[in-house]
Amino acid sequence: MARSRTVNTAQVHELLLQAIETERGGIQIYTTAIKAAVNKDLKKEWGEYLDETRTHEEVLTRVFEQLGMDTEEKSPGRSVVAHQGASLVKAIEMAMKSDTPEAAELVAAECVVLAETKDHQNWELIGKVVEQGGELAKVLEPAYKAVESDEDHHLYHTMGWCRELWIQSLGMPAVLPPPEEVKKVETAIGASRAEQSRDEMLGHKH
Numbered sequence: 001m002a003r004s005r006t007v008n009t010a011q012v013h014e015l016l017l018q019a020i021e022t023e024r025g026g027i028q029i030y031t032t033a034i035k036a037a038v039n040k041d042l043k044k045e046w047g048e049y050l051d052e053t054r055t056h057e058e059v060l061t062r063v064f065e066q067l068g069m070d071t072e073e074k075s076p077g078r079s080v081v082a083h084q085g086a087s088l089v090k091a092i093e094m095a096m097k098s099d100t101p102e103a104a105e106l107v108a109a110e111c112v113v114l115a116e117t118k119d120h121q122n123w124e125l126i127g128k129v130v131e132q133g134g135e136l137a138k139v140l141e142p143a144y145k146a147v148e149s150d151e152d153h154h155l156y157h158t159m160g161w162c163r164e165l166w167i168q169s170l171g172m173p174a175v176l177p178p179p180e181e182v183k184k185v186e187t188a189i190g191a192s193r194a195e196q197s198r199d200e201m202l203g204h205k206h
């Protein structure tokens, strides 16, 4: 693996192993979540996220090639990520089998948020490594730039869907599609603003 003075390269190696496993888990989670989606807009959205997640896995595969890493290398941390991913798939299947379609959709949204929280963090950390410059950054920067904004959408928009679908299930007025979607949120601050605008958005609908 390429060297850099400022980062622990062994731990960057570990981060990349976890990152590719997270993307692979994401492909399985979206494939299952799409089956559980009741709302047509959400189903379509997750279909797009599934395609993007497949692209992320390919982007990382190229990073591995460039760094001379083996995409199938195992590590204890990677095994944990694989376990988490498989568990989230199982959780959605459990809900689809034993609960109402609306309840299974909520479980799927929660599982996507959990998976995307890890995925989003992986890429944020890759971005931090890029900031350090050096040989690693040369390889990681194009990958980071290609993927970063997708990850913001995947996390913040699905959090919005999850919240609004839950609110709808509680019998309260929901903003669907969620404010995060309408306002094309790409940052944590934007997500917070979008959430705060929901009353106003509900008002406009009445």
Ligand SMILES: [Fe+2]
Pocket: 023, 026, 052, 053, 056, 119, 151
């Ligand atoms: Fe991703």
